[in-house]
Each structure stands twice: as C-alpha cells, then as structure tokens.
Amino acid sequence: MINEGICSVDYAFQRIGGKYKGRIIWALKDKVMRYGELKRYVQGITPKMLTQALRELEEDGLVQRTVYPEVLPRVEYLLTGEAKELIPFIELLSCWAEKQMQKRGIPSMVQHARPMKKAM
Amino acid sequence: MINEGICSVDYAFQRIGGKYKGRIIWALKDKVMRYGELKRYVQGITPKMLTQALRELEEDGLVQRTVYPEVLPRVEYLLTGEAKELIPFIELLSCWAEKQMQKRGIPSMVQHARPMKKAM
DNA sequence: CGGTATCCCTCCCGATACTG
DNA sequence: CAGTATCGGGAGGGATACCG
Numbered sequence: 001m002i003n004e005g006i007c008s009v010d011y012a013f014q015r016i017g018g019k020y021k022g023r024i025i026w027a028l029k030d031k032v033m034r035y036g037e038l039k040r041y042v043q044g045i046t047p048k049m050l051t052q053a054l055r056e057l058e059e060d061g062l063v064q065r066t067v068y069p070e071v072l073p074r075v076e077y078l079l080t081g082e083a084k085e086l087i088p089f090i091e092l093l094s095c096w097a098e099k100q101m102q103k104r105g106i107p108s109m110v111q112h113a114r115p116m117k118k119a120m
Numbered sequence: 121m122i123n124e125g126i127c128s129v130d131y132a133f134q135r136i137g138g139k140y141k142g143r144i145i146w147a148l149k150d151k152v153m154r155y156g157e158l159k160r161y162v163q164g165i166t167p168k169m170l171t172q173a174l175r176e177l178e179e180d181g182l183v184q185r186t187v188y189p190e191v192l193p194r195v196e197y198l199l200t201g202e203a204k205e206l207i208p209f210i211e212l213l214s215c216w217a218e219k220q221m222q223k224r225g226i227p228s229m230v231q232h233a234r235p236m237k238k239a240m
Numbered sequence: 241c242g243g244t245a246t247c248c249c250t251c252c253c254g255a256t257a258c259t260g
Numbered sequence: 261c262a263g264t265a266t267c268g269g270g271a272g273g274g275a276t277a278c279c280g
Binding site: 005006007008009010011012013015017019022023026060061082085086088089090092093094095096097098100101106107108109 | 125126127128129130131132133135137139142143146181202205206208209210212213214215216217218220221226227228229
C-alpha cells in the first residue's frame with residue numbers, strides 16, 4: 001500500500017489463489033482437458049466461475065486455450081511451461097494438506113471421484 | 121458441493137490463502153516476531169486483519185502464540201513444525217513469482233524494505 | 241458444446257476509534 | 261504494547277437463464 005512494488009509471495013497467490021485456480025491447474029497437470037471436462041472435474045463450479053478463472057489463468061500465461069472450429073465447437077485447455085513449473089510445488093502442498101487432514105480426521109476427497117448420484 | 125470430502129489442494133489454500141497469511145508465514149520463517157513487529161513487516165495490514173489472520177493460523181496449528189505477562193505486554197508469534205514444512209514450498213513459489221514478475225517487468229518489492237517515509 | 245448475461249449475496253477486507 | 265469494536269464498501273462468488 002505504501003510501496004510501489006509488490007511482494008512476490010502476494011503475486012503468486014494472486015495468480016494461483018482464489019477458490020478454483022488451484023484445482024484447475026491440478027486437473028490440467030498431466031492432460032489436456034476440454035471445457036466440459038473441466039467443469040465435471042472441478043465439481044460444483046459454475047460456468048461463470050470456470051470461464052473467469054480460465055481467462056485469468058490465460059492472461060497470466062499459465063494456461064493455453066485452443067479453439068478447434070468444428071461443427072461441434074471444441075476448446076482445449078492446457079498448462080504452459082510456466083505453469084508446469086508449479087506442479088511439483090502444488091504436489092508438495094497437496095501432500096502436506098493430506099497429512100494435516102489425517103491428523104485432524106477430516107475426510108479427504110479423492111480427486112478422481114465421479115459425481116455421486118446422491119441428490120443434494 | 122456434492123461431495124462430503126474436501127480436496128487437499130483446496131484445504132491447503134484455505135489455510136494459507138487469503139490476503140496476508142502467506143506474508144505472515146514468510147515473515148516468521150526464520151525468526152520469532154512480536155505483534156507490532158509483524159504489523160510493521162506486513163505493510164498496510166490493519167490490526168484487525170492481522171489479529172484475525174494470526175488467530176486463524178493459530179487455530180489451524182500453524183502459528184504458536186505466547187504471551188509474556190509483563191508490565192508492558194509482550195506477545196510473540198512463531199511457526200509450528202507443521203508450518204515450517206511449508207517454507208520450502210513458499211520459497212519456491214516466491215522464486216517462481218520473481219521470475220514471472222521479471223518477465224513481465226513488474227517491479228518487485230524487497231521483503232526487508234523498511235517503511236518508506238513517503239506520505240501516502 | 242462452450243460459453244454470456246443478469247441478479248444477488250456473502251464474506252473478506254479497510255478505516256477509524258477505543259481499551260486493558 | 262497488543263489488541264477490540266464498529267461501521268461500511270467492494271470484490272469474489274453462487275444460481276439461473278439464455279445464446280451462437
């Protein structure tokens with residue numbers, strides 16, 4: 001606020017913080033995904049938030065968006081090299097969190113879980 | 121939303137996300153600090169937010185708070201072992217951010233900068 | 241399929257004043 | 261020194277409907 005510069009820790013959290021960006025990057029860590037695929041993977045996200053997060057990640061150079069102008073439109077998202085540099089760290093963070101959650105008896109969700117049929 | 125469990129990546133970001141927690145952990149990474157010291161270090165933070173962030177970090181077992189009941193009250197904060205495990209992560213994240221900022225020509229702030237005398 | 245548009249609301253955060 | 265108390269604003273997010 002007083003300074004002109006920005007703290008690098010802040011900068012990073014502004015890029016990958018927020019409610020969904022972490023999970024989106026995580027989802028794309030080892031495969032390209034389409035919009036609808038991501039929407040299913042990041043459960044509970046609304047189209048608005050997904051689009052917004054993806055656009056920001058794209059602007060920040062972390063995600064690349066490719067449109068295939070076919071009759072049924074297809075759009076693929078993939079991580080850039082810059083984003084991939086973050087994977088090991090998110091991995092570390094994830095492991096850390098798993099341990100914490102175990103200690104505290106918090107049920108952890110498997111990332112590959114399919115949508116449950118249970119109505120909310 | 122549909123699931124009962126929580127994703128570990130989310131869990132982690134809920135713990136260390138937010139506007140100041142990253143910088144607070146960073147500040148405490150290699151030294152114990154008092155309340156006022158932290159307030160000066162994490163520039164621009166209001167007492168309310170600092171207290172709130174510290175209390176949450178304490179609840180999450182990341183920060184330990186020690187009160188020394190002297191005539192002039194003294195309260196010290198330090199990272200727990202669990203929080204220290206996160207330091208390498210934040211360190212690497214910080215380096216990553218520095219690189220990104222250089223690429224984009226964003227002026228980065230040195231962490232040890234003293235308050236500038238420039239009035240806002 | 242891959243999104244926009246719109247409305248609404250909550251929670252995070254800021255500023256300021258005050259207290260043990 | 262180390263915080264509370266109070267009020268208020270604004271960004272981020274949620275639900276739903278609609279569009280090319």
